[in-house]
Amino acid sequence: MPLSEPVPREHIHTRKVTCTGYRRADGLWDIEGHITDVKTYGFENHDRGEIPPGVPIHQMWLRITLGTDMVITAVEAVTDHAPFNACGEIAPNYEKLVGLKIGPGLKSQIRDRVGGIYGCTHLTELMGPVATTAFQTIFPIRAREAAEKQRQQEKDGDAPPRKRRSPLVNTCHGWRSDGAAVQRIAPDSYSEIPKN
Structure with missing residues (x-):
């Protein structure tokens, strides 16, 4: 059921967040996130000059690699568009997330490693849906494989409770x-x- 009919209004800004989960051939998992912010009007930017309507003011990418244990083993971040020339310089800092486990307390651990001046607000925010996507990608496969193993053990007569x-x-x-x-x-x- 969609939202109710809105009052007359003007479209100003669109943020899109897309996250995709992949199972790798080596047994690890890649979760990729992409965030864009675009405006319906052009405006002047100090570092980039005129930004036309529909051209991203923000466009960032984030890929985490993790094992079935949900521990991050690699991180790659890229900034294609940002309001300041310096924004992309911080992307390599996201490698500091290696070793974190997707689970309770993740947000505060991310802030400790790449919060404030040590990260990018948008890349850090993107870690929320990336973490959720990791869970949505990995847990159903793990559950299905565990159920298949359980069924096979029951069939073989050596199933644990x-x-x-x-x-x-x-x-x-x-x-x-x-x-x-x-x-x-x-x-x-x-x-x-x-x-x-």
């Missing part, structure tokens, strides 16, 4: 521990949520 826990429990309303999804998908995690 099945535990159906999920790291997603209580991360959002749909995955609440007392909800129908958890009861169906991860029954070992199903429980009442304490009242506050």
